[in-house]
Amino acid sequence: MEKFYQQFKLGVLGGGQLGRMLIQSAIDFNIDVHIIDPSPNAPCANIATSFTTGDLQDFDAVYNFGKNCDVVTIEIEKVNTEALKKLRDEGVQVFPEPEAIEMIQDKRIQKTFYKENNIPTSPFILIDNKDEIKNHTDFLPAVNKLGKDGYDGRGVQVIKSESDIEKGFDRPGLLEKFVDFEKELAVIVAKNSKGEIKAFPPVELVFHPEANLVEYLFSPADISPEISKKAEKLAMKVIDKVGMTGLLAVEMFLTSDGEVLVNEIAPRTHNSGHQTIEGNTVSQYEQHLRAILGMPLGDTDIRIPSAMVNLLGEEGYTGEVEIEGLDDALATKGVHFHLYGKKDTKPFRKMGHITVTDVDIKALKDKALKIKSIVKIKSK
Template sequence: MTKGIQEQKLGILGGGQLGRMLVQSALDFNIDIKILDPDANAPCKNIVSEFVVGKLTDYDTVYNFGRGCDLISIEIENVNTDALKQLAKEGVKVYPQPEVVELIKDKRIQKQYYKDNNIPTAEFILTDNKETVITHKNFLPAVNKLGKEGYDGRGVQILRSEADLDKAFEAPSLLEKLVDFEKEIAVIVARNESGEVKTFPAVEMVFHPEANMVEYLFSPADISAEIESDAQEIAKTVINRLGMVGLLAVEMFVTKDGKVLVNEIAPRPHNSGHQTIEANFTSQYEQHLRAIFNLPLGNTD
């Protein structure tokens, strides 16, 4: 017999601000939540029934944490996916699926996935170290992105000319052609276990020029109906090709000639969706919960 939503324990890897907002939404469903976070004073500490301090990348910590859960989700990609795979084998539902998290947390694999699946993206070259980047100096101007552990603007260097090559990463990374774009937009899309898919209207992101982080956004994005439609379809294609269950933020460039290219994706609630708490009938957090518990997806207007 299938357990009802309130009879299941949800484990979340990560108890930061995204985790806290997810928990606040879960309170409306009366869901029992357990959190794992390395910070003893994480934002989620005092608002869940069980808070565990531990390393998200440690196999034993994640495995032992997950054994007491019916369902596991994440608020950050940098987690031990081997432990999640083992838990899934033992019958714990893990959404987004560990294989999807693994693909997304390495930007090199993520980028190759777009190319292999005919998902529009900027031209790129995979590089192993600074020396490899230098051998491709004719590819500049480009963006050098670390394969792993770059987030919130970290792990990204813009190399406009040979004078910038000293900033190149020594670790496995990729060189992505610098896109002459008009705007950066994002579409948040959700998919539940039954395969129902819903998108939120596209938003326009404005990045801080030095910190390389989203400073503010416009919702809805000031784009044509045609570009909106293209962006929505691309987001649906990505989540369906991945077969992912949960919430996916798809960041895209709108080029000056009206093309839409996928930049990066994040398999969790995202800073391009905070405004949905007040602006949309269903928030991104409620939608994530609806998706992972296989409930009908909410109205995103």
């Protein structure tokens, strides 16, 4: 190797909770992490080696931040890719590659990419506005997704029948045929600069019915070994076809007939991999660092079954944070809190997560459901 890893100046676009946990992992390797984020109060603001306030979609802000770094990565895909391309042309290593980020930024391009590369996914139709849904009533029920700017449950609307068309988005997007799935799965997969690829075992996701955010997940997923291998192989195929270096989260549907379909992908550390910190040999954050810095990828095996409970701001509460049920949760064996440093809450805001571990799967699920019921993020 030309440099010891701690000699790399690592820049990260985005200073949210994903960046915060990446920094916590980077400390183990003596890697200094420099952050840029539009909010001066971002979760990384007080723990990064240096923190810059700047617009991630502004060419000059991204370029001027990145030109002083050896390696630049992201914790959110809504960034200026032209600036990243210029940085790469000038010798800065940029992972994931800007072209991969561009493709994933637009769900229309993303879905077309699956079709062109024989990656199984749900049937879809590209549309330019809400009125076009009226031309495809025979395709309903379907999910209307915005092509760009959908994030954390926003930009997704279920259109069950003609009466729901007015709920659609009047911007370019797509209609995805509604999938009658048995389970929602996710696989975190990584590829380093030497082409080595490793996938974490699939996890099972449970979404909030209103916010469309992950409420909790279980690792390992309650699926057969054959389905598990199929999901892992599919995730490895996707990252190989995308041609990116780094970490890729692949969200999937498992249908009742055993088919595994790719739903969406994210070119970064992801909510569906939080539990790897306590539950797996290597965490998704360490794996991302290993991938972008050219290290050998780590062992993804499950050390102990785990569950992740998302801590979302309760409906009807806005303001300074107060956590209800904290002591009861901490008194439960196998419970580990991860709070994101956000001082103020609002409905459905991601405020933290709790990992629960247990060698017994039934006990694990019981504890996770109990934790979900007693811990509430409210305001004073």
